[in-house]
Amino acid sequence: MGLFISHCNKIKSKSGNREGEKMKRDVINNLLYSNIKVDIDGQPLGRLEILPRDLVKRTGVNNPNKTAYICGDRRASWGDMHARSDRIAAALQAKGSAAGDVVGIMAPECIEVYEHFFACMKIGAIRVGVNRRYAEAELRHVFVDSGMKFLFVHASCRDILSNVRDDLRTLSILTIGFGGEHDFDADLAAMIGDACAAPDLPPLAAADALMYSYTSGTTGTPKGAVLTHGAIAATILHALAEFGFVRDDRFLLPTGNAWVAVVLAFLGLGNGMTHVIADGDYDRATFFDIVREQGVTAFLLAPTMLNWALEDNRRTPFDLSSVRLIIYGSSPASPALIKRVHETFGKDMINVYALTETSWGGVAFLSPGDHRRALSKKPELLSSVGRIASHFEISIRNEDGAPVRAGEPGEIWLRGPTIMTNYLNLPEQTDAVLRDGWLRTNDIGRLDEDGYLYLLDRQKFMIISGGVNVYPAAVEAILAKHPGVADICVVGVPHPEWGEAVVAVVRRHDGHAKLTGSELIDFCRDKLNRPSTPKHILFTEDDFPRTTNFKVRKHEVRELVMTAPGSLPWDGKGDRD
Known part of the structure; x- marks a missing residue:
């Protein structure tokens, strides 16, 4: 930072006080999230941002033997993840992949999902998770809309694609099989065996697209939210701080990898912690066996899944002795449910409010301390999703886009470094939700005098x-x-x-x-x-x-x-x- 300020002071002496001070502020303000290049006396300062691929390398080198992923009987260290993603990236390049190409994956939870994602980070490929529960029309839409060139397919998904194989061939999408016997165009293990140990790393900027995350489709055709390298890097670093994760945590995230919450399953890129993932799919019958057997310290469940947990625990109480934190989110949770979970399990809790369009790392958090205060003396807080994370600005606005008075309900508008750049191929829908750097969330909420956000509902509901x-x-x-x-x-x-x-x-x-x-x-x-x-x-x-x-x-x-x-x-x- 001192070097950058020194350079800005040189500019200040050449360009005048006001202009130099402005450039200094711009450099500092954009240090983490932009791709500013300043050339002074012929000496370029170079890129200032931290990219996700930098975190893959640093975490792999700094924690080579630390367990990154546990999936059933399989284990992979951070060193393994760095090395394997290098080889997958090099194999893709050998097949002709270039920066900006769309590389999809259809798979249940498995370690290869994250090796694939890290490989995309390294070579500038755009990652698309393909939902295994999509109907044929939705699958075709994603293939065409994304402009996909490569599709990694777990062998267990072969039948899902049986009726769209002709579409894949017509669209010249190269299918790459793994995880068992298959009849796809190429085999991942063979590709890796023939590949160089490391890929060529193309120049990348924070503003470059890293993933298209298709919305979960509660209404209409899935929309592809375009999320950048800078947005994902910011999400990793800020989410770690807000959740309070540490290097020794073992975090279990049971939700599917096709949607944007997959980002939470590689937060360890920021601190080297361990992720425990399902061996296939979330299984209500075995989830808490995994918690006990793998010494899970934190897990995230949707409110529906917490309801199931309470029902199952009544029949056979769970062993949660390793757990310090229960996280819930994705949809509203009633205060009655939160109270029952706390009374039953007696663990610290965090509620997270997030959206696909904000990279899902969390917009607002109701902290463990907030929960304790709500349960002891301020019960209305249980209806809140907490206070806004420090990397976001929030504005509550009326139908005309004007801010409302404090305490009044209105649409939630957000601004921050993790917000999508646009909806893919949907300029009108993009213009409807992005205004002067602000994201219109379509959520109705209000802010109280202490900055707590209360969600009332989706505007469309x-x-x-x-x-x-x-x-x-x-x-x-x-x-x-x-x-x-x-x-x-x-x-x-x-x-x-x-x-x-x-x-x-x-x-x-x-x-x-x-x-x-x-x-x-x-x-x-x-x-x-x-x-x-x-x-x-x-x-x-x-x-x-x-x-x-x-x-x-x-x-x-x-x-x-x-x-x-x-x-x-x-x-x-x-x-x-």
């Missing part, structure tokens, strides 16, 4: 009933307090009197088979205003349709409510509650 804005998440939080409710989804449907009416679809807890809709509606009457109180309750014994990151597909639930014969009690004469 808001129900307008009797002219009143109703946020489904707020209704779900009330109903979740009832001891008979195991899971819930609130949607809005057309109503002849109210315009839209609130309908709740409920899965009962075991032992509450006699719980009625009238009981739940009565339970809400003194806790919600009339427009927000459900007009009808439907019961289901099935889990709700969900995305791969366990968000409820509300549009599908609403469609089921609308199309189920006799599911709604009104007939044009108003409600019957």
Whole structure:
């Protein structure tokens, strides 16, 4: 830093006080995240940013024998990850891959997923995780939309691609198989055996695309969020600090690797900690066996998975003696659920609010201290997602884009170094969400006087009933307090009197088979205003349709409510509650 300031002082003497001071500020402010080059007296300062591939090399060299990944019976050190990703990168280059080429992967959780990602980091390839649960039309969309040139495929995914093999050939996508017998164009093990030990490293900038992360598809066709090398590097370094991870942690992240949360599974690039990953897919029956056997110190679960954990723990209590931290996020968690988790497991907890468009490292965090304060004397904090991380700016704005007064609800706008550059091939949708460096999140929230953020709901899920804005998440939080409710989804449907009416679809807890809709509606009457109180309750014994990151597909639930014969009690004469 002293060298840079010295150079800026030279500029200051040549260019005048104000201009020199401005350049000094620009250099300092962009030290981590930009690609500024300053040429003084013919001496270039060079790139200033830290790239993810730098972290791969440094972590591998500095922690050569430290375990990076545990996957079933397999282990890989950080030194192994650096060396293997070098060989995969060199093998790709031997097949003609160049910086900017899209290199996809379709695989269950396995160590090769991260070797592949690190190889992409090194040679400037753009990584795309292909969701194994996509329908054929969605697969074709991703292949075409991304401009994919290479696709790594785990042998277990062969049948998934059976009906799109002709599309892969038509698009000239080279398929590379691994993890068992296959009939793809090339074999990863053979490629590595023939490759050089290290790739040629092309020049890269922080602003270059590193990954296209396709949204989980709660509505419409998946959109590819373009995330850069600089955004991912910033995510790694800031997330480590906010989560409080240390070198000796063993972090278990059970969610799928096709979406943006995969970034959390290589946070160890910033501190050398160990990641424990599923051997295949998240398995509710064995998850806590892995926690015990591998000495996991921290894990992340979606609220739905925490509900499952509570149900399973009632039958056979888990051994969580190694665990110090439970992290939850991805979708809203009710205060009632948080209390039950804390009372049952007695561990520190962190809630994280994040989006695909912010590289998912975390925008806001409700810390362990916040949880303790909420559980002892300030219960309203459990409805909050915490305070904004220091690398973000936040603004709560109305429909016209003007900031609202403190405490008032509005759309959450964010600005920071981890935000996507655009939606791939979607200029109109990009323009709709990116304004002057700000990201419009489509989330409705409010900030209290202490800077805590309260999420009310997604703007697109808001129900307008009797002219009143109703946020489904707020209704779900009330109903979740009832001891008979195991899971819930609130949607809005057309109503002849109210315009839209609130309908709740409920899965009962075991032992509450006699719980009625009238009981739940009565339970809400003194806790919600009339427009927000459900007009009808439907019961289901099935889990709700969900995305791969366990968000409820509300549009599908609403469609089921609308199309189920006799599911709604009104007939044009108003409600019957």
